[in-house]
Amino acid sequence: MSESELDHLSSELDLILSAVARVSEVAKDDIAPTSHPLPLLNVFREDVITPSLTADEALSGAPAKEEGRFKVPQILGEEA
């Protein structure tokens, strides 16, 4: 982020955070949290092979590719 963006956002974030902090007023210890609207547990399917994207399709939107792989900038440092 640029410095000017940071200046702009920092004051707003402060305002937003103080507004949303109200949730702790009613969040008593005995209330169970809801992470999801559906009471679904693990959903499984039969372990059968189904058609998927080909390698070319999967690579079709890559910013850079080489020999059928994603080409990415250096991830590890020189000394690694």
Add this chain to the structure above:
Amino acid sequence: MIRKSANEMAASLASGEVTSVELTKAHFARIEEVDVKVRAFLHLDTEGALASASVIDERRKKGEELPPLAGVPLALKDVLVQKNVPTTCGSKILQGWRPPYDATVVKNLKKNGVVILGKTNMDEFAMGSSTENSAFHPTHNPWDLTRIPGGSGGGSSAAISSFEAPLAIGTDTGGSIRQPAAVTGTVGVKPTYGGVSRYGLVAFSSSLDQAGPCARTVLDAALLHEAIAGHDEKDSTSIDAPVPKVVEAARRGDVKGVRIGVIKELQGEGYQAGVLERFQESLDILSGLGAEIVEVSCPSFDYALPAYYLIAPSECSSNLARFDAMRFGLRVGEGSAEEVMNATREAGFGREVKRRIILGTYALSSGYYDAYYGSAQKVRTLIKNDFEKAFLSADVLVSPTAPTTAFKIGEKSDDPLAMYLNDIATIPVNLAGICAISIPSGLAKEDSLPAGFQVMAPAMADDRLYNVGAALERELLAKWSKPLLDFAPELA
């Protein structure tokens, strides 16, 4: 022809009065004529749309039995992927990307022979209530071009209200289908969470996101709902149960004996007088039709907005990590992977997206998790409990959809908290995962702009929305003597 309902267009197609190619061309002509003013679309797929229209025409000519909406055009919100058609989510970070696969919603539309005209504008990654956060351009409300068409699905609502398409797909995380419908005088439905597959819907807040129909009539919305809904094993949160009988309900429209609960907390202060007046009028109509009106209280709704603005940013901060400049989308800068990632995200994301990623990251960070995200999840439980209690004494619940009519473009763009208030009546529905519809309730007296009437029903009781909506729509239409959109100014 373009001013007809989708159901009427389908009948004209079936009778041979018009072909799908002709109908599709008529809509492209309309888009060409008015979209310079409305700016609902980000991308038009003229070639693809005409090709699929002509396939439908061929199949019809051969005497094949076709699905109800076959050959009818539709506008698709740019947050759903369509194979080989640009999908940007209103963001520069995805500019130029052509997805290699179809979302399940898109697959279902194609299976039903629906002709997809193009992709509609939206707030970047669906974050906003005005479509001003699109990285490309704002969209204008056909009722008054200086005003917002709602958001995040303002492109879809503007497209159908300006007769650029009879149908559109929206997505609703906190009101992004219903609030745009309310401020443009159209119908919008957020189905039950899990009722419509999220596969191929670019995720903003996964536990809240839901795709749904946008239309000009309740029956059209029901036909589209039925076409896109149903179980999908590619979405682990998809509900494995039959689609509620929404079309049947939309044709019924009988509220005799239906218990309608008015939520005390979703009216009064902060709501525009003209919006409340239209709300009361609709309520009186329903009561006159034999519905039983009761008042219900949902005290925890006071905390819905703060909870939403912790949960949605938290989930988005995680979901948007995938835009890392490595596998698809924009790549900017040089150096290490981390430097490239930073430069790309700085250049590719807009201000609101950055604001929410930072907020979400903070709310999830250790030391703050319990106070922010953890507390918000508890509020979610309280809101679910409030709904469950209210549904003991009412079959459906009602409120105005949005507290005000459409505001001016630019009016709230520097005040995020004021902007967030637009969704005060729609957000509780997403947090509880239930379903809701917004239907036009008329024009507010102050500004002669459309207001929306929201009906909410328990999970998987989506048919109730259509039943109540159809009854109200029928009576209001008789009162106005013509569709509400006929009162909007001519654009061409």
